[in-house]
Amino acid sequence: xxxxxxxxxxxxxxxxxxxxxxxxxxxxxxxxxxxxxxxxxxxxxxxxxxxxxxxxxxxxxxxxxxxxxxxxxxxxxxxxxxxxxxxxxxxxxxxxxxxxxxxxxxxxxxxxxxxxxxxxxxxxxxxxxxxxxxxxxxxxxxxxxxxxxxxxxxxxxxxxxxxxxxxxxxxxxxxxxxxxxxxxxxxxxxxxxxxxxxxxxxxxxxxxxxxxxxxxxxxxxxxxxxxxxxxxxxxxxxxxxxxxxxxxxxxxxxxxxxxxxxxxxxxxxxxxxxxxxxxxxxxxxxxxxxxxxxxxxxxxxxxxxxxxxxxxxxxxxxxxxxxxxxxxxxxxxxxxxxxxxxxxxxxxxxxxxxxxxxxxxxxxxxxxxxxxxxxxxxxxxxxxxxxxxxxxxxxxxxxxxxxxxxxxxxxxxxxxxxxxxxxxxxxxxxxxxxxxxxxxxxxxxxxxxxxxxxxxxxxxxxxxxxxxxxxxxxxxxxxxxxxxx
Numbered sequence: 001x002x003x004x005x006x007x008x009x010x011x012x013x014x015x016x017x018x019x020x021x022x023x024x025x026x027x028x029x030x031x032x033x034x035x036x037x038x039x040x041x042x043x044x045x046x047x048x049x050x051x052x053x054x055x056x057x058x059x060x061x062x063x064x065x066x067x068x069x070x071x072x073x074x075x076x077x078x079x080x081x082x083x084x085x086x087x088x089x090x091x092x093x094x095x096x097x098x099x100x101x102x103x104x105x106x107x108x109x110x111x112x113x114x115x116x117x118x119x120x121x122x123x124x125x126x127x128x129x130x131x132x133x134x135x136x137x138x139x140x141x142x143x144x145x146x147x148x149x150x151x152x153x154x155x156x157x158x159x160x161x162x163x164x165x166x167x168x169x170x171x172x173x174x175x176x177x178x179x180x181x182x183x184x185x186x187x188x189x190x191x192x193x194x195x196x197x198x199x200x201x202x203x204x205x206x207x208x209x210x211x212x213x214x215x216x217x218x219x220x221x222x223x224x225x226x227x228x229x230x231x232x233x234x235x236x237x238x239x240x241x242x243x244x245x246x247x248x249x250x251x252x253x254x255x256x257x258x259x260x261x262x263x264x265x266x267x268x269x270x271x272x273x274x275x276x277x278x279x280x281x282x283x284x285x286x287x288x289x290x291x292x293x294x295x296x297x298x299x300x301x302x303x304x305x306x307x308x309x310x311x312x313x314x315x316x317x318x319x320x321x322x323x324x325x326x327x328x329x330x331x332x333x334x335x336x337x338x339x340x341x342x343x344x345x346x347x348x349x350x351x352x353x354x355x356x357x358x359x360x361x362x363x364x365x366x367x368x369x370x371x372x373x374x375x376x377x378x379x380x381x382x383x384x385x386x387x388x389x390x391x392x393x394x395x396x397x398x399x400x401x402x403x404x405x406x407x408x409x410x411x412x413x414x415x416x417x418x419x420x421x422x423x424x425x426x427x428x429x430x431x432x433x434x435x436x437x438x439x440x441x442x443x444x445x446x447x448x449x450x451x452x453x454x455x456x457x458x459x460x461x462x463x464x465x466x467x468x469x470x471x472x473x474x475x476x477x478x479x480x481x482x483x484x485x
Contacts, residue, residue, distance in 0.1 A: 014053075019064050023068045026072075027041075027073050040188030042094065046101065047101065049110075051106070058099075062095055128148060128265060132275075144160065145173065145269065146158040146175040150247070153262070155176070157247070158176060159174040159246050160235075162242065168187065178226065181224070183468070203236070206232045207231050208231075211254040227248035228249060230249070233262035235269045236266070237274045287330055300443050364390075378409065383421045383426070392402070397459055401431060402420055406418075412437075413472070414438050427482065430478055432475070432477075440468075461479035462478045
């Protein structure tokens with residue numbers, strides 16, 4: 001049984017019941033002599049039908065009410081005869097009044113519905129705009145938009161996808177789906193996903209009212225979800241396409257205004273994507289500039305100060321060799337200076353390596369972390385499950401986080417062991433540094449954790465710190481291998 005047939009059946013059932021109830025009331029009120037003006041009672045049947053089912057059903061009920069009043073109430077009863085003009089005029093006035101009132105009632109209901117829908121739409125847009133204004137993380141914003149679209153549009157399933165530079169589309173949010181064929185993080189080719197590909201090619205909303213005859217993998221996935229129709233709305237940034245939103249219905253075609261209502265959310269997402277993209281690019285430039293400065297300082301130390309120290313050390317040792325034996329105290333003093341300069345050279349070399357580790361640039365993340373582990377004053381359990389070289393910005397971030405955490409553990413944690421684990425899956429790097437020390441680390445107190453958090457967030461990553469007193473410190477980091485926006 002389809003929804004439209006149920007609605008039709010409910011309307012007629014209610015209409016018959018209302019007309020019957022009002023007819024009974026009119027017959028009782030009429031007594032031995034029927035009053036033509038009692039026909040106004042039938043507005044009690046017309047109005048509910050007009051409000052709930054619309055003017056067409058209401059007019060039909062008006063006609064049925066007129067016939068019922070004439071047949072059951074006006075004498076001669078059980079006959080459609082009219083005894084005088086007053087009765088006919090009264091029924092005609094009732095018919096006209098009922099039609100006008102039902103039209104006004106139906107229009108009032110439509111206006112109320114539209115006003116309520118507009119209020120819900122404005123409320124949803126306001127909530128999304130608030131998230132955009134405060135710069136909410138992408139995952140939070142995308143999930144919020146997907147959650148708002150479903151109830152607002154009467155959709156059974158919603159989703160958001162981002163177009164990638166390699167021509168694929170990545171699912172970044174979804175709600176109301178029954179399987180994981182298009183889970184968050186899934187990458188698909190736009191030509192595989194009917195409405196996606198069409199929206200990408202045309203740069204405008206695309207409607208599919210029946211997936212039954214649509215060929216292809218995506219249509220098959222949609223049918224498996226029970227979705228019968230969908231609307232896809234592109235999300236534009238500048239003159240290009242960032243991605244799109246798609247809503248689906250398991251009941252049939254979506255309302256005609258769906259595209260228009262989705263456009264407001266698409267515009268907000270476009271603004272968010274553009275502003276966040278600029279922010280991330282700015283942050284990336286700051287991090288890159290800082291890393292370039294580190295490289296220059298390391299190079300200047302190596303090629304300048306270190307070389308000068310080496311030359312001075314050689315000269316001092318040459319002078320020491322020329323000191324006559326009878327100047328024993330001078331020889332001892334010069335030898336002490338030579339030892340001090342050698343120590344200074346080692347310290348400067350250590351500082352240079354800490355500023356920008358050459359081993360990281362040459363060998364990659366695992367060799368660089370092994371060097372940090374060997375230098376640490378406590379045992380380090382290192383597990384690096386990374387087979388390929390990662391983007392330089394990611395490797396540098398991981399190196400500095402681990403370096404900072406090992407330094408904190410040595411200075412403050414009183415730890416007996418530190419566990420460092422690095423792995424990559426689902427396009428994100430996961431790093432954890434855990435010690436068994438005294439705990440109590442608090443980023444709010446201005447420790448090195450603040451710098452760690454700033455560097456990771458500059459690369460659109462996420463940092464979490466758990467450090468209960470007496471239970472050690474666990475720092476976990478997630479970094480996207482590619483910029484999200």
